[in-house]
Amino acid sequence: MAVNPTQTRVRKAAIRLFAKKGFHGVGIRELAQAAKVSPASLYHYIGSKEELLADIMWESLERLLSAAMLATTDVADPQEKLGRLVTLHVIAHAVQAKETAVVDNELRSLAPKLRRRVIDKRDTYEQLWAETIEQGAEAGVFRQDHDGLARKALLEMCSGVARWYSPKGEVKLDALASQFTDIALRSLGTSDAPPQPDLDRCRTIVKYTWGTHV
Amino acid sequence: MAVNPTQTRVRKAAIRLFAKKGFHGVGIRELAQAAKVSPASLYHYIGSKEELLADIMWESLERLLSAAMLATTDVADPQEKLGRLVTLHVIAHAVQAKETAVVDNELRSLAPKLRRRVIDKRDTYEQLWAETIEQGAEAGVFRQDHDGLARKALLEMCSGVARWYSPKGEVKLDALASQFTDIALRSLGTSDAPPQPDLDRCRTIVKYTWGTHV
DNA sequence: CCTAGCCGACCGATCGTTCGATCGTCTAGG
DNA sequence: CCTAGACGATCGAACGATCGGTCGGCTAGG
Incomplete structure (x- = not known):
C-alpha cells in the first residue's frame, strides 16, 4: 500500500477517523493533524x-x-x-x-x-x-x-x-x-x-x- | 410524534436524508428544502x-x-x-x-x-x-x-x-x-x-x- | 393587538482545495 | 570537486463555498 512513512500515517489516520466519525464527519484539517502534516501537504499524497x-x-x-x-x-x-x-x-x-x-x-x-x-x-x-x-x-x-x-x-x-x-x-x-x-x-x-x-x-x-x- | 403537518414533513425528510447520506452528509438547507420550509423556519420545529x-x-x-x-x-x-x-x-x-x-x-x-x-x-x-x-x-x-x-x-x-x-x-x-x-x-x-x-x-x-x- | 408560522438576510466558523514559496537532497555539466 | 538547477516534500495563507444557527420583521387568524 505505501512505502513512504508519511503516506502510511495519512492512510492509517484516515482509516481510524473515517471509521470513528464517518467520512463527512472528518475534516481535512483534522485528518492532516492526525497524520502530522499540514492540510496542504496532505494533497501531495491524496488526489482528493x-x-x-x-x-x-x-x-x-x-x-x-x-x-x-x-x-x-x-x-x-x-x-x-x-x-x-x-x-x-x-x-x-x-x-x-x-x-x-x-x-x-x-x-x-x-x-x-x-x-x-x-x-x-x-x-x-x-x-x-x-x-x-x-x-x-x-x-x-x-x-x-x-x-x-x-x-x-x-x-x-x-x-x-x-x-x-x-x-x-x-x-x-x-x-x-x-x-x-x-x-x-x-x-x-x-x-x-x-x-x-x-x-x-x-x-x-x-x-x-x-x-x-x- | 407529530400532529403538525410541517413537523411531520421535517421529521420524514430528516429520516430519509439521514438514512441516505448520514448525519454529517446532510446540511440544514438541504433538509429544509426537502421539508419544504426555509432554513430559518426549520428552527421553529427543532432545537438543533x-x-x-x-x-x-x-x-x-x-x-x-x-x-x-x-x-x-x-x-x-x-x-x-x-x-x-x-x-x-x-x-x-x-x-x-x-x-x-x-x-x-x-x-x-x-x-x-x-x-x-x-x-x-x-x-x-x-x-x-x-x-x-x-x-x-x-x-x-x-x-x-x-x-x-x-x-x-x-x-x-x-x-x-x-x-x-x-x-x-x-x-x-x-x-x-x-x-x-x-x-x-x-x-x-x-x-x-x-x-x-x-x-x-x-x-x-x-x-x-x-x-x-x- | 397578540401570537404562531414563516422567511430573507446575515453571523462567524469551517469546509475542501489551491497557490506560491521555502526547504533539503540528488544529479549533471564544467 | 564545485555548483546550478531540478525535484520532492512541506507549509502558511488564502480562495470561494457552505456550514449550523440567529435575528428582526412580515403576514394571517383569533
Whole structure:
C-alpha cells in the first residue's frame, strides 16, 4: 500500500477517523493533524478526500476478495468452502475492523462512479458465497436459499463483527470463527456438530493477505 | 410524534436524508428544502440538528423496545419468546428501515451525553434478548451463549435487514420473519424444524406499535 | 393587538482545495 | 570537486463555498 512513512500515517489516520466519525464527519484539517502534516501537504499524497476514501475501500475489498478466492479454489466440499469463507470474513472483520467498517458504512459517501466500482467488487465477493451455497444445495448438504435470504443474513451477521469486536475483549479469534462457522452451517440445514474448516489453511491465508498472525 | 403537518414533513425528510447520506452528509438547507420550509423556519420545529437526530433515534428505539416488551411479557417458553423478538426485530427493520438504519449508523454523530442515553436504551433492549437466551439455556433448549457471541451475531444479522431490504423486492415479510426465526433457533441449538412463534400476535403488536399492516 | 408560522438576510466558523514559496537532497555539466 | 538547477516534500495563507444557527420583521387568524 505505501512505502513512504508519511503516506502510511495519512492512510492509517484516515482509516481510524473515517471509521470513528464517518467520512463527512472528518475534516481535512483534522485528518492532516492526525497524520502530522499540514492540510496542504496532505494533497501531495491524496488526489482528493474522496479518492482517499475510495482507495481505502478498494484495498480492503481487494484483500478480502483475494483471500476468499485463495481459500476456495480447488476446494470441492461446499461445507469446507463456506466454513473457510465465514472464517476469513469474520477474522478480517475482527482484525481489520476499521477498514471493513468503512467499506460497509461509507459507500454512500462515494460519488456514483466510484461507488459503482466498489459495489461491483463487493458483489463479486458475495457471488463467491452465493455459488458456494448453491453448490451445497445441489449436493444436498444445504437447504435451498430462496432469494438469497440466508446468504444476506449470514453476510450481515459476519460483517457485524466489525461493529462490536474489540481486541481488548474476552473473545478469542478461534472461538469467534468456530462459533460463526457453526451458526452458518446450522443455518443452512446442517444438524448437530457441523464440520469445522481447515483453520491452519485459513491462518496461512490471513498471514499472507493481511500480514497478521492469528 | 407529530400532529403538525410541517413537523411531520421535517421529521420524514430528516429520516430519509439521514438514512441516505448520514448525519454529517446532510446540511440544514438541504433538509429544509426537502421539508419544504426555509432554513430559518426549520428552527421553529427543532432545537438543533443534533436534537432532531436524537429525537428520531429515541423514538425508533422506544417503539422497538415497547414492542419487544409487549411481545415477551407473560411468555414463558424461551423459544416462543426469542421467535417473537426475532420476528418483531426483523419486521421493524424492514418496514422502518430508514429509522432503524439511522439508529444503527449514527450513534457516533451524537455528543457523548445524548449518545449515552440512546446507548443505554439500546442496551435495555438487547438485554431482553440476553435474558431470553439465558432462560433458554437454563431450560436446556438453547446452548450456552459464551460471551454473548450468539446474541451479538443474531442481532447484527437481524439489524442487517435494514441495509438490504426493499419493499419493492421479491421477499415477503412472512418468509423473511420465518426464515430468520428459523436461523436464530437453529443457531442456538434447536435441531430440525424449529417452532415458529405466534405470528398473529406479532402482527397485532406491529400494527399497534408502528401503525403498519403487515 | 397578540401570537404562531414563516422567511430573507446575515453571523462567524469551517469546509475542501489551491497557490506560491521555502526547504533539503540528488544529479549533471564544467 | 564545485555548483546550478531540478525535484520532492512541506507549509502558511488564502480562495470561494457552505456550514449550523440567529435575528428582526412580515403576514394571517383569533
